[in-house]
Amino acid sequence: MLEYIFFDERPWRRFIEFLQDQEMVPETSKDDEGWLVMLPEDIDDDLNDRVEAFYDKMLDFNEILVAEAEGEDHVHAAGVNITLKDGRTVQAAIDPKVMRRLLEVVTAEELGDLVNAIADAVENPDQPSICQR
Numbered sequence: 001m002l003e004y005i006f007f008d009e010r011p012w013r014r015f016i017e018f019l020q021d022q023e024m025v026p027e028t029s030k031d032d033e034g035w036l037v038m039l040p041e042d043i044d045d046d047l048n049d050r051v052e053a054f055y056d057k058m059l060d061f062n063e064i065l066v067a068e069a070e071g072e073d074h075v076h077a078a079g080v081n082i083t084l085k086d087g088r089t090v091q092a093a094i095d096p097k098v099m100r101r102l103l104e105v106v107t108a109e110e111l112g113d114l115v116n117a118i119a120d121a122v123e124n125p126d127q128p129s130i131c132q133r
Contacts, residue, residue, distance in 0.1 A: 001039065002038065002108050002109060003038050003081065004039070004055055007057075008059070008069075012034075012037065014058060015058045018054050078094045078098075078100075079092055080092050080111065080112075082116070
């Protein structure tokens with residue numbers, strides 16, 4: 001599943017409305033970290049591009065709302081969820097500016113694949129180099 005997180009309910013609701021306008025039925029939830037929207041990973045590329053573009057707009061809106069609520073000293077945060085082979089999920093903190101740049105050139109799914117490949121390599125090291133495999 002592709003996961004989209006928001007830290008204010010207003011952009012979360014707008015994102016859900018946008019998805020419904022695209023004839024999608026997202027899964028949603030709220031937890032201690034924020035408001036979540038989950039979508040299946042197998043959506044077509046054109047729709048995925050539209051979703052990602054709208055999500056970027058909602059992230060900007062979300063950031064404005066958080067800044068207003070917390071003032072100039074609000075903390076910017078971004079992260080990636082990593083599922084370990086024992087089933088635990090951990091989060092890796094990533095500089096929000098780096099995350100934004102990454103998501104300009106790769107999809108959230110591609111970033112997830114990269115992170116999972118790294119986690120797998122750490123948990124199951126393969127000694128020969130790539131060219132020797």
